[in-house]
Amino acid sequence: MAKDKEDLRKGCRLPDSVICVDGLSIVFGGLRAVSGFSCELARGELVGLIGPNGAGKTTVFNMLSGVYTPTEGTIRYVDRRGRAHDAHAMKPHQLASCGVARTFQNIRLFGNLSVEDNVRIALHARREAGVLDALFRTGRFYRDEERLLARAHELLALFRIDGKAKELARNLPYGEQRKLEIARALACDPQLLLLDEPAAGMNPQETKELMELIALVRSRFSLTILLIEHDMKLVMGICERVIVLDYGRTIAAGPPAEIREDPAVIKAYLGEEAMIDA
Amino acid sequence: MTARARRKNLAVLGAVSVALVAVPAVLIRFGIIDAYTAQILTVAGINAILALSVNIISGITGQLSLGQAGFMAIGAYSCIFLTQSVGLPLPVSVVAGGLVSAFAGFLTGFPTLKLTGDYLAIVTLGFGEIIRVVLVNLKSVTGGPNGKQFTTALTAYADLAWVVVIGSLVAVVALLQNFLRSTYGRAILAVREDEIAAASSGVDVFRYKMAGFVVAAFTAGIGGALYAPFIGFVKPDISSFNRSVDYLIYVVLGGMGSVTGSVLAAFVLTYLQEFLRFLSEFRLLFYPVILILVMLFRPQGLLGTREFSFTALAARLARARGNGRARDAGEGR
Numbered sequence: 171m172a173k174d175k176e177d178l179r180k181g182c183r184l185p186d187s188v189i190c191v192d193g194l195s196i197v198f199g200g201l202r203a204v205s206g207f208s209c210e211l212a213r214g215e216l217v218g219l220i221g222p223n224g225a226g227k228t229t230v231f232n233m234l235s236g237v238y239t240p241t242e243g244t245i246r247y248v249d250r251r252g253r254a255h256d257a258h259a260m261k262p263h264q265l266a267s268c269g270v271a272r273t274f275q276n277i278r279l280f281g282n283l284s285v286e287d288n289v290r291i292a293l294h295a296r297r298e299a300g301v302l303d304a305l306f307r308t309g310r311f312y313r314d315e316e317r318l319l320a321r322a323h324e325l326l327a328l329f330r331i332d333g334k335a336k337e338l339a340r341n342l343p344y345g346e347q348r349k350l351e352i353a354r355a356l357a358c359d360p361q362l363l364l365l366d367e368p369a370a371g372m373n374p375q376e377t378k379e380l381m382e383l384i385a386l387v388r389s390r391f392s393l394t395i396l397l398i399e400h401d402m403k404l405v406m407g408i409c410e411r412v413i414v415l416d417y418g419r420t421i422a423a424g425p426p427a428e429i430r431e432d433p434a435v436i437k438a439y440l441g442e443e444a445m446i447d448a
Numbered sequence: 449m450t451a452r453a454r455r456k457n458l459a460v461l462g463a464v465s466v467a468l469v470a471v472p473a474v475l476i477r478f479g480i481i482d483a484y485t486a487q488i489l490t491v492a493g494i495n496a497i498l499a500l501s502v503n504i505i506s507g508i509t510g511q512l513s514l515g516q517a518g519f520m521a522i523g524a525y526s527c528i529f530l531t532q533s534v535g536l537p538l539p540v541s542v543v544a545g546g547l548v549s550a551f552a553g554f555l556t557g558f559p560t561l562k563l564t565g566d567y568l569a570i571v572t573l574g575f576g577e578i579i580r581v582v583l584v585n586l587k588s589v590t591g592g593p594n595g596k597q598f599t600t601a602l603t604a605y606a607d608l609a610w611v612v613v614i615g616s617l618v619a620v621v622a623l624l625q626n627f628l629r630s631t632y633g634r635a636i637l638a639v640r641e642d643e644i645a646a647a648s649s650g651v652d653v654f655r656y657k658m659a660g661f662v663v664a665a666f667t668a669g670i671g672g673a674l675y676a677p678f679i680g681f682v683k684p685d686i687s688s689f690n691r692s693v694d695y696l697i698y699v700v701l702g703g704m705g706s707v708t709g710s711v712l713a714a715f716v717l718t719y720l721q722e723f724l725r726f727l728s729e730f731r732l733l734f735y736p737v738i739l740i741l742v743m744l745f746r747p748q749g750l751l752g753t754r755e756f757s758f759t760a761l762a763a764r765l766a767r768a769r770g771n772g773r774a775r776d777a778g779e780g781r
Contacts, residue, residue, distance in 0.1 A: 235648055236647075237644060237647075237648075261647065261652075262644070262647035262648050263646075263647045263648075263649075263650050263651055263652045263653065266647070266648055266649060266650035267650045271648070271649075272648050274644075274645065274648075278642050278644060278645035279641075279642075279645070280637070280638050280641035280642060280645065280646075281641060281642075282641060282753065283634070283637060283638070283641060287634055287637075290631065290634055291631075291634050291635060291637075291638045291646070291649050291651065292649040292650060293631075294631050294634070294635050294649070294650055294651055295650040297631045299630075299631070301627075301630075301632055304626060304627060304630030304631070304632055304633075305623050305626050305627055305630075306626070307626055311630065312451075312454075314631070315630070315631075318631065354649060355648075355649075357649075358649060358650050
């Protein structure tokens, strides 16, 4: 076992990393959507993943969360107890139960279920009552339900949507749906949170609130966060490091101030001519 | 809900269930409900169990199945085989019939549940037909196309049949409701709503789809295992595509995902088919017209995804009475 751990940690440079990704590539038919993506996130870091439309950001997320299986490369994931897992062979629900949670660019809530049920579903892995308890309604079942419900309401209260716990998720306004999705992700008790454009479609005021909220949950749940975002103010404002993708390749990585000045990044975003003008 | 409210609720539901099983049985016994009506209502009860089976897989797990009659046939023939050839007592055979069907569901689930939507529908349709052809050709066990005679106490005593069939239906409804309102039920509904989001929330999608499929197959098997001894005769036709579609119609009409909706629709439509007999040939015209009208004006089905509940009914009555009182008070002033 110790040897396995050693092998799996190989390639991780930082002593306290949560995820080490090396040479990740995926091919769809003839299209190489992402090629040679590598990154390493230390515990507690907040890293931004940016790039023009179609750069492959969401594809990277889908590979990190187990939705897609990469064609090449390795993903190593270190859980809270310091055990390393080869995430390459893991399904999304296995990753979720060992601490990787995510939100989706085009919100994926369980629309026909209530707001509290959305969060309770993500608490599923924490159940204590068995199927027979549920079928025959034992005392253990009721205690378990109460515990899960209380936990769900705690999370909803954090996002100030506990007042709407009984409403159907699809009836929430857009901004609150985004918040509910984050609440649901947090219910999985993650240590790595992947946020896919959390501020998409929000107005500046809402975006500002969201930034504060992300900072709050990050410290409260001691999370490591990888964030895709188009709102540069948000990215530059809260991320400690930024990785820039273009056509599936990593063109730059570093602190926001460096990225802002990076010629390759400016070229990718604004085109060749803008470079000459600058 | 407090423990006291829970006990009260349980007492009300228990009393209603016992009444549903016992009162008509007594009425049948003393001939107040005639044999013909008793037969229709008991068949409706079996249809309701089958409708629930389709609802479990299609309405609740969200996987369209057009082959539930195949599982019903497996349950029916297993029950006959186990009683006649192995010599098990009938109640044991009925449960065993359900289990054999569940096992068949488990085996077919492995290759098929990776498929979704239309593809799964076509595979399950094929499954029903395969079962039918096997039953026709496996003459030594199944009696071939002529079917099998199976006269039992349930065939002879209409009141006993009612008690057994409706008792089973009540048990299925109670267990299903308990399951749905638990963390397991919510997980299965999450799979229906969005597989990717469910998986990312820690729900093992394949496992829950399989659970839905196996439980649905078990329920269909129980339905079949009750049908055979009640009717006293089965033919391979029991596994026909038409029958699977009939059950799907009950579910769609009652509301996909609504347990009480399926039961209600099964009783109403089974009775309606008999009631329309006076129209003779035109009956086949009226039935679809009713279906079309319901789908036009209430596409979500009679109950939608809602459930009939005594607690909600009591709350509504109390509210109505409260309003009435408020109105009276207002007039008094």
